[in-house]
Amino acid sequence: MATKTVRYTFRLRASARAEAALMREYSLCRAVWNHMVAESRNRHQHRRAFKQSGLSTRYVDQRGMLRDCFEFGYNEASRWLTMLRHALVDEAGRQWLAEGSAVAQQQMVRAFASARRKALMDIKKRVPVSRRRGLPRFKSRRTSFPSLNYSKDGFRLAESDGRTRLRLAGGIVLSVVWSRQLPSLPRSVRVYQDSLGHWYACFVVLLELDAEPGPPSAALGIDWGVATTATTVHVDTSTGQKDFSDSYDLAHPQFGKAAAAELARAQKRMARRRGSKGQPKSKGYVRARREAARVYKRVANRRRDTGHKWARRVVAAHSKIAVEDFRPRFLAKTSMARKSSDAGIALLKGILIWHASVAGVDLQLVDPRYTTTDCANCDARTKHHLPLGQRTYTCESCGVSRPRDKNSAAVMVVRAGFIPGGAEDVRPGVAAVPTRQSEPEIS
Known part of the structure; x- marks a missing residue:
């Protein structure tokens, strides 16, 4: 299995004593992280000085492996943690770092080594600075949220x-x-x-994974949009019959729009109580910031709850799902940025993929290019791009007319290869190969 x-x-539910213990444990782990960041930067400065002097930083260890004397990977960081737990003492000679959990501190070292390795890999691969993961930085007590990992x-x-x-x-x-x-x-x-x-x-x-998918001949095409978050078309793969009803469509919930007024009030209170730059925040500002965070989290929870309920219903009734694969970030550059972000398409897409993998459903991510200009009935392509205001697709070859998003959802099923011959058995199967080479169309 x-x-x-x-x-x-x-x-x-943490009592006052338990919460104080957790904060104490996190303060020790945060100290470990900050010591690792300082040591990593110190070794980097020494390596740079050696190279500027023309000296080599390489050496051969006992096993004949070529290593860097200023290397600070996971093994070196773990040995550094062992030294810190014994070397850091207070005025009374108490080893205060050793009083914390070695498991939590070791997991903090593992997280530090992983973050540093990913950042160095991005630098080595010459990833653009805008998409490059940064090197680990110091954790502040005021700006970092407590997080403890235990094996x-x-x-x-x-x-x-x-x-x-x-x-x-x-x-x-x-x-x-x-x-x-x-x-x-x-x-x-x-x-x-x-x-x-x-x-x-x-x-x-x-x-x-013991869940069984839906009927083997039931397929679903999903097209993401703004007016309707998910437009779907149910297809019987054995007969090619399409159901253009709204049974599995997901309307735009507009949770963010409903909470916009409450969020604006909280943000105005934050602006009034912000105070001078560099001064400690007042209690009123902290309360206003927490109220704004509460509004944000309530909206996020509603989106997540709606997404899980919709994904479970879709996965339970279908064994094949074709999903439009495009970057929702693309919509952030348009006039529909606020409404598209309120829809949470990226979150819905991730939730649907997760539920499909657990249930054993065959989910294909389909390249979104030309899905709004191709006909799901005869595979003809229009000679011009459809403007966003034109919500009805009319094929110039076969004369079929249907809602634009419904046609795109039906094209997803054909492109995914769930109907290899197409509706009229005249079109060969097209592999659903996701691509990131060009900007997708808005449908």
Whole structure:
């Protein structure tokens, strides 16, 4: 049976003592991160000085491997952490860093090494600066949100008073709001705090993919849009019959528009209470900022909830899904930027792909080029691009007339190869090969 690594997130109820312990643990992990950043920059400066002096920084180790004496990868960072836990002492001679969990600090080192490796890889590959991942920077106490990672040796789920609680290394006990059951024992957990001060636990578990897809002859084409977020066409692949009804369409929920007035009030309060630059923020400003964050999060939760419900319904009824694959970021450069961002197309697309992979549904990402100018009935292509104001597609060859987005959704199914011969058995199958070479059309 196939398996897949998934994450389950639950709300945590942390007492005042537990929250203080978590903040203490994170402060120690943040100190480890900042020491790693300082050491990495220090070694970089030494390497630059050596190269300017004409000296080589390479050497051959005991195993005959060529290495850099200023290398600071995961192994070197782990040894540096061991040294720090013994070397950092306070005025009383107490090893204050060693009082924290070694598991959480080791995971912080792993995250630092991973971030540094990705940034150096982007520099080596000459990725444009606008898309390049930056090197790790210092974490500030005021601007960074607490986040702790624990491997399976640093936590356990224990029964206490008839409830299953999360016990972390260091004797930290947290109550979990179990909204659903875990499919298997977690392999790791991430405990973090959001901008509202709420604590969450994200468990990494191994999920067995035992769900069965929908009917084998049921296929669905999905075209992303702005007026209607997802326009769909149901196709019976055995007969080629298309259903252009709105059964699986997803209307634009406009959650952001509904919360715009409340968000504007919160942002105005933030602007009035911001104070002078460089001065500490007042309590009123912090309250206004938290209120704005609460509005943002409520909108995000509604979008995510709507997306999961729609994706589950679509995946349960189809065994093949053809999805338009285009960059929603492209719409951010148009006059429809606000409405397209409110639709959350990228989020919906990711949720649909995840549900399809879990359910074993054949999902194909289709190249969106010319999907608005091709006919789903005869494969003819119009000689001109359709303006956005023209919402009805009329084929110049066969005379078929249907809504523009519905026609595009039907083209997705044909291009994905679910109907190899096309509707009239006159068109060869076209592979759905996603491309990023040109800007997609808006449909």
